[in-house]
Amino acid sequence: MKNGVKLLIISMLIVIIILAAGLYLFCQKTVEGTENESSVDEIVANSVEIPELTTNLASDHFIRIAFTIQTDSKKTKQQLEKRNFQVNNTIIKQLSGMQAEEIKGTEGKIQLEETLKSSLNSLLEEGEVEQVYITTAIIQ
Known part of the structure; x- marks a missing residue:
């Protein structure tokens, strides 16, 4: 037992x-x-939406594209919103130097996001862009 x-x-x-x-x-x-x-x-x-932009590419194509930019804080978001004209300028300059073939594939889009992230971070006095997301992209 x-x-x-x-x-x-x-x-x-x-x-x-x-x-x-x-x-x-x-x-x-x-x-x-x-x-x-x-x-x-x-x-x-902490994200800023960039409405659809249309610009010519270096090739005989044009692109309509929109972004969402993720920042590290609300303060950085506000700073980026104030610099909206510089953000648009940076995006347009970057795209105007690219060929349509460079953007068509996944790798091209990832490269564009990384390049823009680096360029946009150079505009900021403090804080940083953590990620750039392409939300719409049409190449014609």
Whole structure:
């Protein structure tokens, strides 16, 4: 009988430990999900939308393109919004030196985003552009 009671107590402890571990993992997943949602809200709050621009490319094509620019803070966002004319100028200059073939593929778009990110960061007095997203692109 003593062995049966010991076995029952050990089994109960194992079940309790497994339940506790499961509850802990469930709580961790829930907390991670909440953090991701707030970070998306922060991204949106710190982003500047650049409405569709139309410009000629170096080839005999033109492009209509729009961007969303993610910054590191609201202060940087405000600074970028004030420099809207410089942002548009930087984008137009960059695009006017490119061939349509350079922008058509995924790699070309990624390269354009990285180049613009670097150029826009040079305009800022403080803070930084974290990411440039192409939201619309039509080459004709």
